[in-house]
Amino acid sequence: MSKRHEGRTVADLYVDHPRELQHYGTVVSMPIALDAAVRSASVESLNQLLADTMTMRDMYKKHHWQVSGPTFYQLHLLFDKHFDEQSELVDAIAERIQSLGGVSIAMAHDVAEMTLIPRPPRGRDEVPVQSARLLRAHDIVLKEARTMARQAAQASDDGTNDLLVSDVIRTNERQVWFVAEHLVEPQ
Numbered sequence: 001m002s003k004r005h006e007g008r009t010v011a012d013l014y015v016d017h018p019r020e021l022q023h024y025g026t027v028v029s030m031p032i033a034l035d036a037a038v039r040s041a042s043v044e045s046l047n048q049l050l051a052d053t054m055t056m057r058d059m060y061k062k063h064h065w066q067v068s069g070p071t072f073y074q075l076h077l078l079f080d081k082h083f084d085e086q087s088e089l090v091d092a093i094a095e096r097i098q099s100l101g102g103v104s105i106a107m108a109h110d111v112a113e114m115t116l117i118p119r120p121p122r123g124r125d126e127v128p129v130q131s132a133r134l135l136r137a138h139d140i141v142l143k144e145a146r147t148m149a150r151q152a153a154q155a156s157d158d159g160t161n162d163l164l165v166s167d168v169i170r171t172n173e174r175q176v177w178f179v180a181e182h183l184v185e186p187q
Contacts, residue, residue: 027101034100038155043102045148046160049168050093050105051114052144056137057086059120063134066124071182075127082175089168096163116140131179138176145169 022028027040064079094104105111112119117137125133145168152161 022103024103024105026103030099030101032099032159034155034157036101038157039100039102041155042148042152042157042160043097043100045144045151046093046097046100047102047105048114048116049141049144049148049164050090050097051111052117052137052141053086053089053093053168054111055115055117056134056141057083057090059117059134059137060086062120063130067127067130068124069127071127075182078178082178085171085175089171092163092167096160100160116144128183131183134179135176135183138172138179142169142172142176145172 025044027036027043029036030039032039060079060083064076064083067075067079094106097104105114117140118133120133145164149161149164149169152158152164
């Protein structure tokens with residue numbers, strides 16, 4: 001073995017000389033009866049939604065770990081359940097992007113640059129603050145998803161429209177209901 005390759009692995013050779021298969025922001029041809037321009041617009045919108053859904057998913061896990069107070073146990077379980085449901089949405093959105101011929105974002109630094117959801121502080125907040133932050137995040141996602149669903153329907157992108165209405169909107173609306181009920185003031 002030459003000095004140049006000493007201590008290097010096969011993986012190092014690939015990482016040092018990568019061959020990108022597809023650039024982010026492009027779509028490859030997919031025989032799904034949708035024009036490239038339609039697929040490209042859906043991919044761009046879905047990547048924004050993906051960034052925001054990943055952020056909300058992670059906020060649920062943060063609050064799952066940091067929740068405290070008299071409703072600790074119930075919220076600890078609820079936030080973890082919502083985290084799991086948001087994780088399923090993340091996967092469904094990313095797979096839709098790929099099936100449209102696009103490239104889905106995947107790394108935390110890309111998500112942090114793209115998300116529209118305000119970053120929560122690192123510290124631990126009271127339950128009403130945690131809940132209010134989650135509701136604000138849901139509001140952002142729901143506004144995006146509704147607009148995107150209408151655009152997808154107008155472009156005849158039925159698969160994207162179905163994902164947005166049947167999965168993203170319905171899941172987020174249900175989660176809003178459960179979280180909002182914890183903010184109701186006792187009578």
